Amino acid sequence: MANDHPTETQVADAASKLQTLRHALQQVLFGQETLIELAIVGLLARGHLLFEGLPGLGKTELVKALGKAISLDVKRIQFTPDLLPGDITGNPILQDVEGRRQFVFQRGPLFANLVLADEINRASPKTQSALLEAMQERRVTVTGETHILPDPFFVVATQNPIELEGTYPLPEAQLDRFLFKLEVHSTRVDVLEQIVLHRELGADVEVPRVMDTSELLALMETARRIYLPPVVAGYIARLVDATQPGRPHSAGVKYGASPRAAISLAAGAKARALLGGRLNASFEDVRALAPAVLCHRILTDYAARLEGRTTSSIVSRLLEKTPADATVAPDVVKLAAAKI
DSSP states (O other), rough: OOOOOOOHHHHHHHHHHHHHHHHHHHHHHHOOOOHHHHHHHHHHHTEEEEEEEEETHHHHHHHHHHHHHHTOEEEEEEEEEEOHHHHHHHHEEEEEETTTTEEEEOOTTTSSEEEEEEGGGOOOOOHTTTTTHHHHHEEEETTTTTOOOOSEEEEEEEEOOSSSSTTOOOHHHHTTEEEEEEEEEOOOHHHHHHHHHHOOTOOOOOOOOOOOHHHHHHHHHHHSSSSSOHHHHHHHHHHHHTTTTSSSSSSEEEEEOOOOHHHHHHHHHHHHHHHTSSSSHHHHHHHHHHHHHHHHGGGHHHHHHHHTOOOOHHHHHHHHSSSSSSOOOHHHHHHHHOOO
């Protein structure tokens, strides 16, 4: 873990740029302030995002606005049941090269800074799994040859609720690669009124350019260097450990969150602290992000599903029952801080 933490001036400058970005996005997506904040935090933490909600709530518009505001190369993939893995990673194509016929790799739409995987749960599990290497390693391997993806690289996926016809649940391994899973809810009546007054059907929304890719990379590096106090690292470790089956307050859990969840929660907490103009991550940052990080990484058992208990209610209980100031063994804190 880096010791060269950013200065107060650097943090203040970064927070000012991020607030400008947040304001620009709020002009595109009305009434979704929390969603916009979490999307920005996810990008700062170099994480992939999964938006779930009914069609027409603005998920795709938010992703497009992010690309315009940060000048990112954006590619959109419309996931369908007949989409093949090679359709997104790319394929070798037979071409004439200096008078000889040979296979040349043609890059697929994954080779972009921001990949919008639209309605990802409409594709087959085989195609969904093709994203795993890209999301984790930021590279793809086709016919034994490895190709590095651009930097930065984000996958922002949208999906409709599983109960809708023609959808497939995402594999647990792929869900674990998403930093946040964010629920997109219907808007209030006053927000709908603003949408009616300021939006026209089929018209693109003007989004000002707030920063370029190099500035985003610098902000991501600043977020990485935000100080994570050992006591906060210990709280993250205990909170993630509390999700495991057999723990005092984990009734209804079949499989708990992975160590990747702890790393994700720490990265998100540091990014949220930077967005707020603070020099170090806090317990409140962890509590605010825990539902988005943990809910999609927990599997409930049959009894919990039968009783209608959700992962959201389980995480709420764990947050209530896991105090931030509890005594933690020094080796646990040291291990958590080392991994983060």
